[in-house]
Amino acid sequence: MADERQQDTRSRLTASRRRVLAAAALAPVLTGVPAGARALSPGPQDRALVEPVMTELADWADVGEALGRPGDMRRFMYHTGLPRRDLTVFSRGIRINPALVLGSHVSFVRYADHSTLLMGDAVVTECELQHFSDVLQEHGIMQTAIHKHLLAHEPDVWWVHLHAHGHDP
Template sequence: MGTVSILRLGRIRAAALVATAALITTSNITAVASAGVIAAEGDGHAAPSSFRHGRPLEPVPTSDSDWKATAQALGRSGKLSADHTVYRVGFPRSDLKVTSKGVAIKPGFALGSYAAFARYGDGKAMMMGDLVITEDELGKVTNALQAAGISQTALHKHLLAHEPPVWWTHIHATGDPVGIARRIRAALDQTATPPASPPSSPPAIDLDTAAVDAALRAKGTNDGGIYKFTFARREHVSSGNRIAPAGMGVSTGLNFQPTGGGKAAINGDFVMTAPEVQNVIRALRRGGVDIVELHNHTLDDQPRMFYMHFWAVGDPVKLARTLHEGVAAGNLKPAH
């Protein structure tokens, strides 16, 4: 073999070695990158629950008696959901006199703190909730929650300009429900939240509720003089390794408060996946509904959910039609 042929063969072999080395390096980089993603997904709240824990746990049915000790620890009784999976306790801030855009806000319209509990097959409970607190109470409540090991997962507003300044903070915990209830009570004790009042018959709603129902294609309920609608996600939403039922707060809530003269103020919360967010915003704005907040309620939900508060005052039927357009833009169904 001539010298030129030998040199050419050497170059071919060298090129082959370089290509092989590049392939190996690329494979190694891909493997390292994949390992890095796996490591990142295994840390903290960022990982999908199905990746970290396997199939998420489903809530188990319970009875009112199962929550008796929890209610005693909270100092307030709650209500069990129709499917018996969620025990929800409300703490309406009836002590507050809040005004927004000239509307006196009723507690059931936008000032309702709550804690919702669900039990799971591993014997533990998950709690998700939302506390309505004044700006003066905020620091003390935050300290109490952190000292008690209750996670805060959001801090935001539900209303536009309003007096006095009020904040809403979402809370989360997993474990013994009675112990969790005691820790929530310690935080509530840092506020002027009043004790529970006995249930009474709700006042009549000064709105054409039948027309509002028809516009929203759902049936509302009279909750203390506020006309309310709830829509659940069609898909399962998990928090950590547990499925969170709609009653835990993973739902769209639409509230109508009569303001006189056949008009109503609307306020509430849309729950959306990322691809739905802009469609819902556009639907609401086409009907003149203001956007108040866009945020998350939890740290590790799957699929990732975004929540959006809104506000408007006007003809309730026209507003209901606009809200229906927002509902239709998401994967929602009327909750029963």
């Protein structure tokens, strides 16, 4: 009986994983983006480049508060690490140190036009992935990649690359 339940759970997770991967692969087609279009990065002929500006840690206090932890400055970039110390992940029977590969992080850059760029990488479990994706989309944060870093591991963990650009960091 336990084997049947375990097989059913794996079957549902595999189907869920396939739906997420199919949606990621089909997203450009479903949104009507023509093949070869560069919708996210117009060329210099379309828009002048805007230079990043130097900021200080104090400029990002509201962002640190919203993230629930302070960040640090790395050249002109505000960076916050968010390690997943709550996960116990095994790959081929070996426990993975969270500092090795289970680190989420986000970085922010301010530009001369007062806009802000967010880029980052989030580590989420298979069970968290759908809700996490929904919340990102609600807030206008794009997922530029969804993939795995480890060949075989339990529980299933996904790495989601993040990108957003706007006037409200």
